[in-house]
Amino acid sequence: MNNNVVIQIENISKIYQMGKVKVPALAGIDLSIEKNTYTAIMGPSGSGKSTLLHILGCLDTPTEGVYYLDHEKVSDLSYNKLAEIRNNKIGFVFQVFNLLPNMNVLENVELPLMYAGVHKKERKQRASEVLERVGLDHRLKHKPQELSGGERQRTAIARALANNPSIILADEPTGNLDSTSGGSIMKIFSDLHEQGHTIIVVTHDNNIAKMTQRVIKLSDGKVVNS
Secondary structure (H helix, E strand, C coil): CCCCEEEEEEEEEEEEEECCEEEEEEEEEEEEEECCCEEEEECCCCCCHHHHHHHHCCCCCCCEEEEEECCEECCCCCHHHHHHHHHHHEEEECCCCCCCCCCCHHHHHHHHHHHCCCCHHHHHHHHHHHHHHCCCCCCCCCCHHHCCHHHHHHHHHHHHHCCCCCEEEEECCCCCCCHHHHHHHHHHHHHHHHCCCEEEEECCCHHHHCCCCEEEEEECCEEEEC
């Protein structure tokens, strides 16, 4: 394996059991992603984009196949070990923000640091620093419902950055935003890539895909163009 490869998957398949019916989501995918690259995953609804991203992010496990992350075989690790890897190496940004409504912006961003056992004082300092990076240092005490959609997504990005992960995975990060807010979010991703992060974004937007270095297209759970 090339030393510059951070993600390597071989013959990855995923089958979901829906009652008595087996539903294939991914069908034998081979793929490698190098460090500090910016990749888009595209395809029609039901093509397996989100399933693939969840496996890459260690949120789900494949039915078959092998996954290496930083040259470590992670496809058959325990749930607890996968959670540890997620918290240390991967930042996940979702379309629906997933912010806790009873916590303010600073507290939401502190969560991954809390799970990592970081001391309270350092936690607040690091959370404040990443919020400043995404332009939200003036909104630390606001609750999610007091923010615009763009500000909520920037909070989610800050939370993803809290543990300084090398890999950022984003699932339709601009799907719930207007074009102006979406443009500012994609500018943040471009800046993060320039700073050395490996970024993989699932999108249906060709304009977003054009901002990336590589486009992987899926259809019926298979890679049809990469």
